[in-house]
Amino acid sequence: MFGHLIQSQIVRNVRKSIFYSVLADETTDISQIEQFSLCVRYFEDQSYKIKEDFVTFVPVYDVTGAGLANTVLETLSILGLDLKKMRGQGYDGAATMRGQLRGVQDSIKEKLPQLLYTHCSSHSLNLCL
Numbered sequence: 001m002f003g004h005l006i007q008s009q010i011v012r013n014v015r016k017s018i019f020y021s022v023l024a025d026e027t028t029d030i031s032q033i034e035q036f037s038l039c040v041r042y043f044e045d046q047s048y049k050i051k052e053d054f055v056t057f058v059p060v061y062d063v064t065g066a067g068l069a070n071t072v073l074e075t076l077s078i079l080g081l082d083l084k085k086m087r088g089q090g091y092d093g094a095a096t097m098r099g100q101l102r103g104v105q106d107s108i109k110e111k112l113p114q115l116l117y118t119h120c121s122s123h124s125l126n127l128c129l
Helices: 002-016 065-079 104-111 121-128
Strands: 020-028 034-044 049-059 086-091 116-119
Touching (some): 002 034, 020 065, 034 065
Parallel strands (some): 020 086
Antiparallel strands (some): 020 034
């Protein structure tokens, strides 16, 4: 119940912002189910701050680039976020995610050409360390 209330408030905040970006990472949970963690990064007008919030976990059944891209887009639509306001996407460096041919970022960019892809800063830092 509380999780749903928090998620609803985050979605309302994102809807108020001019643009937003999506951040996603995929992993296997303890029950061997592939899960996507979806976060959004957006500009909060009242505080003039860039916010980054976790939105949801999504079970994934198709781990291809196109399947994961569809999962991201469908989940954002179900949450009620306007895909036309999305301007960025950030993922780790796995080929399925960043691949320029049939990766998640490429599949989404085919549908929404205004999006920029950025390699996740946290993953970049981990690679440096």
